[in-house]
Amino acid sequence: HQLFSPGSAVVSRLCHAGCLTCSALNGCLSCKPRLFFHLEHDGMWERGTCLLSCPRGHYGTRSPHVNTCTKCREDCVSCFNRNFCTHCHQGHYLYRGRCEDSCPEGLTPNAALRECNDCPVGCEVCVTRNTCTRCRAGLYLLHGQCHHTCPGGFEPDGQLMECISQVHCKVGEWGDWDLCFRRGRTRGYRKFEEVRRREVLRHPTLYGDPCPKVKEWRKCVIKRRPSPGRSDGKGIRPTEH
Structure with missing residues (x-):
């Protein structure tokens, strides 16, 4: 193996x-063909490395003699060259290759992608130019678009500020009539009522069709007649009609 002093430059199998x-x-100090030369900071020192591609925050420049990695501008996380950013730091938005504090009029800042988007009409935040995730005040979101009023089959949700599916009430079949029970008296007869019910299977949303009545009453009459074994008419029992 070839040994070398700290300051000497050599071609050796001891190199990285x-x-x-x-x-x-x-x-x-120099790289093999097609590799990029990059300086890494090691405390107070800089050490050269040879890479297939430049690390994040740097862009590569090729020349006949040497390929080098150059640091992007401070406001860029990554870049294509010194004058064209491809990704910005938090709080900045990419617009035409530059990282801006705010987006131009007519464009919406996308905090997730950190770029300025051409959002749909009425949109406050969007992920693409055709997909909104939050609408401006007073508008309702539906399928990535903003609406002043919700289309047919949908209704506005004032808390979520979204158009939600409209749900109508649904009830089951009527049950059997209950037994008669007394509600009042007349001579020789007593007035009774009976009731039947049905169950609500699906409750409506705010603007859906309301539920019909789920309890129904009707009159029934029970006639008084003598009880068996009594001939004086004082013993009676009700008979339902």
């Missing part, structure tokens, strides 16, 4: 992979 020449103090 990709290095054409290197030193113990500064790492790679």
